[in-house]
Every structure is written in C-alpha cells, then in structure tokens.
Amino acid sequence: MxxxxxxxxxxxxxxxxxxxxxxxxxxxxxxxxxxxxxxxxxxxxxGFNRSSSTCRTDEVILTLPLDKMTGAEFERLLTLYFRDNGYTVKEVGVGGRDGGVDLVITDKRGEKTAVQAKCYADHNKVQVMTVRELVGAKRNHDCILSLIVTTSDLTGPARKEADQFKVDYWHGGLVDSKLRSWGKWTPSNRKVKTTTTKKERSLSKTVSNIKCSCGAAMVKRKNKAGAEFLGCSSYPTCRKTKAI
Structure with missing residues (x-):
C-alpha cells in the first residue's frame, strides 16, 4: 500500500x-x-547619406556636366546655386522621398517657392503628372510659388498645365545659361570631333528668322541622311531642333 x-x-x-x-x-x-x-x-x-556614392562632394559636382550627374547631385548643385543667389534653401527631397518637392527656397522677403528638379536626358521630358504633383505638394510646405527645373524640357501638355496653374519652369538651355553665369559651375569642356563637308558648313551658317525657345536664332543643318532641319545656333548648349 x-x-x-x-x-x-x-x-x-x-x-x-x-x-x-x-x-x-x-x-x-x-x-x-x-x-x-x-x-x-x-x-x-x-537614412540617405549624402557622402555615399549616390552623391559626390560639392567640389566634384561643380565640375560635372549635367548629363554626368545623378538626380541627387543635380539637386545639390541647385542648392548651391540658390544659396549663392540670396535664398535660404531647405533640401526636402534627399534620397528620392520628395513627395513632389525637392527644394524649398525662401527669398529675402520670406516668400517660399517649391522646386522640383529633374535631371533628364534630352529625349526624356517632364510629364504632366510631375506638374500636378508639384501643384498639390507645394501646399504641404506652405509655398506660394512653384518652379520646375529640368535639364531637358516639358512636354506640350505639361507646359499647358504649368501655364494654367502658374508653375514657372526652366528648361535645359536656360538652366545651362544660368549656371554658367553663376561662375562657380565649371564643367569640363568636351571637344566633339565632327566631319562636315563645305556644303554642310555653308548650310549651318544660314540663319533663319525662326527663334529657338532659348531665344537664340535657328540655323539650317543637315542630318546624316542628308535631310535639312533647323537647329539652335547655341548648340551644344541648347540642342533644340525643328523640322523644315
């Protein structure tokens, strides 16, 4: 038991x-x-680190051609430009998380402008959606004005939308001109060798009455197929063309 x-x-x-x-x-x-x-x-x-490979130092950026920059480097170049021109600059789009606005610049009167920067190749243009995003996003930063700065240009519908909502824009030729006038941006000059005949050279000097969007005169040129077209006389600073 x-x-x-x-x-x-x-x-x-x-x-x-x-x-x-x-x-x-x-x-x-x-x-x-x-x-x-x-x-x-x-x-x-x-977080995004500006010292990383996606954005080189300011000294390097000031020597880079626009087509050799990343989007972050183009934004940084504009930051330096606006600061030297008397603006207080806030970089809100670092790392691509911009929500439609890359920079907020404030002038001496306290007036704020929302800036969207687009570092595009010539064949890529700013779409209408970018304009709409900027118009909506500028309110989030208490901005009165808005500005699109692009190394390329805007599409037709994008220009129409920008004019309707009073969005200012700088295209590639204007951006290049402003940065060069600034004096601190000194990109390395690349010499491009081209072989043209005497006839083609004479055609390229034929100035037309048509003005380019950057303000320079258009001149007659010929492409590789022999067809004539109008090109901006300030090439390669401005690469705009028009059909004859």
Missing part, C-alpha cells in the same frame, strides 16, 4: 515539474523573437 502511494506521489511531482519547465521555454522563445525585431527596424530606418 505504501509503495502505491509513493508511486502516485512521484507521478504528481513529475507532472508539476514538467508544468513549471514548459512555460520557461516559451518565454525564452518569445524573448529571442523580440531581440530580432529591433535589428530589422534599425536597418529599415537607415
């Missing part, structure tokens, strides 16, 4: 010990999971 009682008591003690040990394992598992989450959040919150 005593042996049976001892056996029952032993089973009961084992059950109690097992119940005590099992929750402790669960707690360890939960703790291990919690320690992993902060590491994930920390890596996800890593």
């Amino acid at each position: 005593n042996s049976i009682i001892i056996f029952i008591v032993g089973i009961f003690c084992l059950a109690v010990i097992a119940g005590v040990l099992q929750p402790s394992k669960k707690k360890k598992t939960r703790r291990s999971k919690r320690t992993k989450n902060p590491a994930i959040k920390k890596s996800a919150n890593t």
